[in-house]
Amino acid sequence: MVTIDCLDKDYKEVCDLVRSSQDSDIKLKNVVGQRYIAAGIGGKNIKIEGVPGNALGAYMDGSNIEVMASVQDAVGDTMNEGKIIVHGSSGDATGYAMRGGKIYINGDAGYRTGIHMKAYKEKFPVIIIGGKVGSFLGEYMAGGILVVLNLAGNKDIVGNFTGVGMHGGKIFLRAKEITSPLPPQVKCEDASEEDLKELETYLVEYAKDFNLNEKNIMDEHFFVLKPNSANPYKRLYTAN
Amino acid sequence: MLEGQFRNPSGCAVAAMISTKGRTFSGEDIIKSIAVMHDRSNGLGGGFAGYGIYPEYKDYYAFHVFYTDSIAKKQCEEFIETYYDIVNLSKVPTRQIKEITDAPLIWRYFVTPLKTKLDAAQLSEEEYVIRSVFKINTQIDGAYIFSSGKNMGVFKAVGFPEDVGRFYMLENYEGYSFTAHGRYPTNTPGWWGGAHPFSLLDLSVVHNGEISSYDANRRAMEMYGYKCTLQTDTEVITYILDYLTRRKGLTLEESAGVIAAPFWETIARMPKDQRDKETYLRNVFSSQLITGPFSIIVGFKDGLMALNDRLKLRSMVIAEKDDMKFIASEESAIRRICKDATNVYYPKGGEPVIIRLEKGVQ
Numbered sequence: 001m002v003t004i005d006c007l008d009k010d011y012k013e014v015c016d017l018v019r020s021s022q023d024s025d026i027k028l029k030n031v032v033g034q035r036y037i038a039a040g041i042g043g044k045n046i047k048i049e050g051v052p053g054n055a056l057g058a059y060m061d062g063s064n065i066e067v068m069a070s071v072q073d074a075v076g077d078t079m080n081e082g083k084i085i086v087h088g089s090s091g092d093a094t095g096y097a098m099r100g101g102k103i104y105i106n107g108d109a110g111y112r113t114g115i116h117m118k119a120y121k122e123k124f125p126v127i128i129i130g131g132k133v134g135s136f137l138g139e140y141m142a143g144g145i146l147v148v149l150n151l152a153g154n155k156d157i158v159g160n161f162t163g164v165g166m167h168g169g170k171i172f173l174r175a176k177e178i179t180s181p182l183p184p185q186v187k188c189e190d191a192s193e194e195d196l197k198e199l200e201t202y203l204v205e206y207a208k209d210f211n212l213n214e215k216n217i218m219d220e221h222f223f224v225l226k227p228n229s230a231n232p233y234k235r236l237y238t239a240n
Numbered sequence: 241m242l243e244g245q246f247r248n249p250s251g252c253a254v255a256a257m258i259s260t261k262g263r264t265f266s267g268e269d270i271i272k273s274i275a276v277m278h279d280r281s282n283g284l285g286g287g288f289a290g291y292g293i294y295p296e297y298k299d300y301y302a303f304h305v306f307y308t309d310s311i312a313k314k315q316c317e318e319f320i321e322t323y324y325d326i327v328n329l330s331k332v333p334t335r336q337i338k339e340i341t342d343a344p345l346i347w348r349y350f351v352t353p354l355k356t357k358l359d360a361a362q363l364s365e366e367e368y369v370i371r372s373v374f375k376i377n378t379q380i381d382g383a384y385i386f387s388s389g390k391n392m393g394v395f396k397a398v399g400f401p402e403d404v405g406r407f408y409m410l411e412n413y414e415g416y417s418f419t420a421h422g423r424y425p426t427n428t429p430g431w432w433g434g435a436h437p438f439s440l441l442d443l444s445v446v447h448n449g450e451i452s453s454y455d456a457n458r459r460a461m462e463m464y465g466y467k468c469t470l471q472t473d474t475e476v477i478t479y480i481l482d483y484l485t486r487r488k489g490l491t492l493e494e495s496a497g498v499i500a501a502p503f504w505e506t507i508a509r510m511p512k513d514q515r516d517k518e519t520y521l522r523n524v525f526s527s528q529l530i531t532g533p534f535s536i537i538v539g540f541k542d543g544l545m546a547l548n549d550r551l552k553l554r555s556m557v558i559a560e561k562d563d564m565k566f567i568a569s570e571e572s573a574i575r576r577i578c579k580d581a582t583n584v585y586y587p588k589g590g591e592p593v594i595i596r597l598e599k600g601v602q
Contacts, residue, residue, distance in 0.1 A: 091586065108586075
């Protein structure tokens with residue numbers, strides 16, 4: 001594993017070093033706000049100490065990133081493949097327009113998590129948030145899975161406008177009740193056995209990544225949000 | 241994080257730090273903090289506000305003035321001498337660096353209104369000062385008072401914020417609270433007067449975003465005598481806050497409910513008392529509602545307020561360590577100067593975070 005000290009290096013220098021590294025296992029230390037780390041690249045395993053800048057792993061194509069601290073905005077923007085593990089929290093627009101791969105956050109996530117997420121053939125994006133999220137979760141979502149676990153048991157697990165304009169994919173909320181208002185475009189149901197089975201595969205992996213007890217996570221009620229088939233917005237989209 | 245930040249790889253940057261115990265520290269750290277977010281600016285504006293920096297003149301208004309030439313200076317000084325007692329005047333100390341060019345003349349005056357003139361004007365002292373500022377800024381060509389508070393000062397220029405800080409030798413000032421801004425102007429010219437913070441009396445505002453309602457807000461505020469002269473949308477936020485807090489006596493919380501008012505849909509779900517209050521504020525002060533993306537940090541004598549637009553289209557993070565509280569557009573800007581800051585918090589859209597000096601701190 002190669003270690004790169006990022007102190008006083010600007011984002012271009014850091015990104016170039018990551019890109020040109022012969023060793024695929026890279027540790028970045030003293031990271032402070034450098035943007036675009038691992039953007040667009042595949043085949044690297046990157047461990048990050050410190051808080052990386054915006055657009056971490058944007059357009060990423062198959063690398064693995066583990067961040068020991070929190071991350072900022074637009075993590076995994078339009079990501080294609082790979083995995084991002086964050087031990088802290090995440091800023092706004094996490095996984096924006098993501099089309100493949102996984103983003104696992106231990107803490108909370110900000111506004112607009114997973115908006116415009118989509119799936120196609122073998123591409124299936126998954127975002128799991130350990131804490132709570134801000135407003136506009138999964139807005140215009142078209143595919144994949146979004147999970148909010150609320151492990152700390154906060155009262156409001158999501159903000160306003162959850163799933164507005166959603167027309168594909170699923171949002172799982174781990175809660176006894178949902179106190180925030182949901183828009184008419186989503187249908188909120190108790191997760192079925194089939195839903196839970198699908199979810200479990202990912203939660204087992206999530207629990208392992210953060211050294212949590214998987215049983216404690218699964219042992220709670222889950223709601224699933226899907227597009228409402230009586231969706232008044234339906235006609236706005238082309239049938240295919 | 242919506243159109244502005246997706247379309248555009250940059251955006252302005254804001255940062256602030258305060259000791260709630262009123263402990264003073266140099267301006268060096270706030271420069272380091274804002275410098276982390278270098279790529280959010282494009283070199284067309286940077287600036288700082290420092291509170292508690294003029295203890296020896298704390299009872300005097302500190303006017304910081306840009307002059308384009310010595311004629312403007314002469315005219316402005318004649319005006320100030322007519323209406324004020326000037327206890328000290330000097331050039332604002334600067335360091336010549338290659339990154340900062342085309343500097344205007346930058347002067348500082350510690351003043352107090354002449355008693356006879358103030359009595360004759362039949363105005364409160366603050367109103368008297370504000371009217372002088374607007375008079376000079378609108379009527380004396382080439383003179384701009386960009387800072388007019390007591391025991392505080394604004395330092396701003398065209399350049400990257402870290403260069404602006406070095407230009408003004410901010411490390412030589414000791415204050416208990418600082419705010420900072422790095423500018424990426426999108427709709428308006430990058431010039432010295434248009435850099436942030438925008439300030440009136442001891443109120444200062446740094447802003448990341450763009451106000452869609454600017455013209456409606458500007459027209460409304462001009463009816464109350466606030467003249468927008470600086471060609472930048474942020475200016476009007478400062479005047480709105482002065483109007484709401486000083487003239488109308490609203491609290492900062494209430495003012496936040498005016499400028500980042502909750503949606504009617506959200507108001508409808510509130511408990512009755514709160515619903516009535518928010519409805520009243522939205523109805524009475526509808527012209528002061530600010531739409532469009534913004535994250536602002538408001539500096540005032542007793543503290544700081546951080547506020548996002550109600551849709552939270554810009555980023556903002558708060559953290560703390562002992563008596564220090566930090567606010568920034570990005571967490572990394574806080575980590576750079578306080579690695580082990582705790583209680584990291586992301587305010588919701590429209591949720592004001594108000595940090596005040598502890599009781600009894602002067």
